Amino acid sequence: MDSHRLFKCRVLLVEDDPLVLETTAAVVRSFGFSVRTAEDGFVALQILREVLPDIILSDLRMPGMSGFELLSIVRRRFPHIPTIAISGEYILASMPLGLLVDHFFQKGGYTPEQLLAKIKELIADSPIRPHLGKHAKVPLWIPRSDTAYIVVTCAECLRSSSIANDTVTAEVQETECIACGALIRFLVDSSVLKLLEQKAKILPARK
Ligand SMILES: [Zn+2]
Incomplete structure (x- = not known):
């Protein structure tokens, strides 16, 4: 043991x-x-x-x-x-x-x-x-929300800030952290959210 x-x-x-x-x-x-x-x-x-x-x-x-x-x-x-x-x-x-x-x-x-x-x-x-080291290149992976904005979190200072949803595409994107200026790479994966929503409709009961 x-x-x-x-x-x-x-x-x-x-x-x-x-x-x-x-x-x-x-x-x-x-x-x-x-x-x-x-x-x-x-x-x-x-x-x-x-x-x-x-x-x-x-x-x-x-x-x-x-x-x-x-x-x-x-x-x-x-x-x-x-x-x-x-x-x-x-x-x-x-x-x-x-x-x-x-x-x-x-x-x-x-x-x-x-x-x-x-x-x-x-x-x-x-x-x-x-x-x-390869993990350093992994972008944030954010399921797209239905609200008018999404929230990204800086991996350097761990602070969160919002970005207008209408500027968001399905590609990996970059923005600057408003708190520390670090580059935030993120991916808004709408297909993930769609999948989860469909799954929720098929199985409405909570386990
Ligand atoms: Zn930051």
Whole structure:
């Protein structure tokens, strides 16, 4: 057992459903890990400003800042932190999820043992992660919203600002952070949102 080595493992858990959040947190605490929780990506970023976890477990579809966007920012700003997505969404093979996360678990489709084994595996690998330089080029991945503007978050200073939706195309775009001047590259993926909406119509009941 190498659980002693991982005893102080700090996990950041991001999930908007309070019940799922609490049950998942209880599972992770039962591993002997310390857990901080956030109900969406914005809250998660606030926590990341204070203290960096050893691993992040995140839902994908959340109000406020989605997991897609949060994990894009983490990949660029904190590439050494391993990430796991846990979601009930149907994930297409064509969705570039592998660029965003190290592993994907279908909600309800894994055992605590499988989760523990994956966390241990990813944390054991994490010393080599800073050298994964290709992730620096991953753009923010923002599902398009129905509102008149979208929100982008700077991977350098972690501040968010809004951009008019009518200037947004499907291509990777660039804008300057109003707070620190850093270049923000982002991709508004309307097909992702469309897919999620269709899925929600087919399965209106919440799991
Ligand atoms: Zn900035």
